[in-house]
Amino acid sequence: MNHFDLVDFRLFVQIAEVKSLRKGAAEVCLSASAASTRLANLEARSGTKLLMRSSTGMSLTVAGQAFLYHARQILDQIETLNADLEEYAQSMRGHLRIAANPTAIKEYLPGSLRRFLAMRPEVRLDLGELFTGEIVRSVAAGVSDIGIVTGDVGSDRLESIPYREIDLVLVVPLGHRLADQESVTFKQALENDFVVFPDGSPTYSPVMRAAEELSMKMRVRARATTLDSMCGLIEAGIGVGVAPGPSAQRAAETMAIKIVPIADPGAKLAHQICARKFESLPSFARDFVAALQQDNERDQPR
Incomplete structure (x- = not known):
């Protein structure tokens, strides 16, 4: 049976994303030599080549693509678990991190947030005002739970659902x-x-x-x-x-x-709500997404 740890998963994901062992190692606070040793051990335990090295950087093998998919899934689940445990430790029911563009924040988010927080006063809120590209990066990196963007999300790492149109x-x-x-x-x-x-x-x-x-x-x-x-x-x-x-x-x-x-x-302006995976969001975050959709349906002309 293969044994992996979270450092292996985080290291592998970073290397795959930046296509560089040195830069990927720096992202997880490892030296290049330590990262190289970990990567070699990881491939030995996997019994297959996961990354190809060339003069232009690192690229994924077919097995490496499969490993990357599962590594991201596992890290997402761990983050969700940590968030839920943190809420209980702080005697809170939720910490909701939202990134939205200026139009969404100016036009309709305040009303939706006011209604949601009135029903869920125990939820703590962090709201960041960003442009679409920054929002996508923030949600993909796990810095934000939910993003509200205009136009196409443009990332296969995120799920999205239609929202408002202005x-x-x-x-x-x-x-x-x-x-x-x-x-x-x-x-x-x-x-x-x-x-x-x-x-x-x-x-x-x-x-x-x-x-x-x-x-x-x-x-x-x-x-x-x-x-x-x-x-x-x-x-x-x-x-x-x-x-x-x-x-x-x-x-x-x-x-x-x-x-x-x-x-x-x-x-x-067509807006969308995005997340890494809606079903993996904490329950309070899923409730907020549902509240946004209900507000949108309510405000549609009859």
């Missing part, structure tokens, strides 16, 4: 030629200079996709990091911008800007 709108300064339109298309919007959020942000990507499909170029005149700064630049006549509808409507109440609906089908 309409995107065009924000223009008062007096702009599009300000009195009932709606506009991306084509009409792209005829203007733009104020945008950073590349890869949820509102940036749909406009770029539309530009590519229309063989047009998005003329970026300024970049902003927050909705307030974006709307301030638009108010000053620097350009137009695309933003989530509810947030933009609130900004329009106090700023000299106009909100115009975008008629294109792609003018939406």
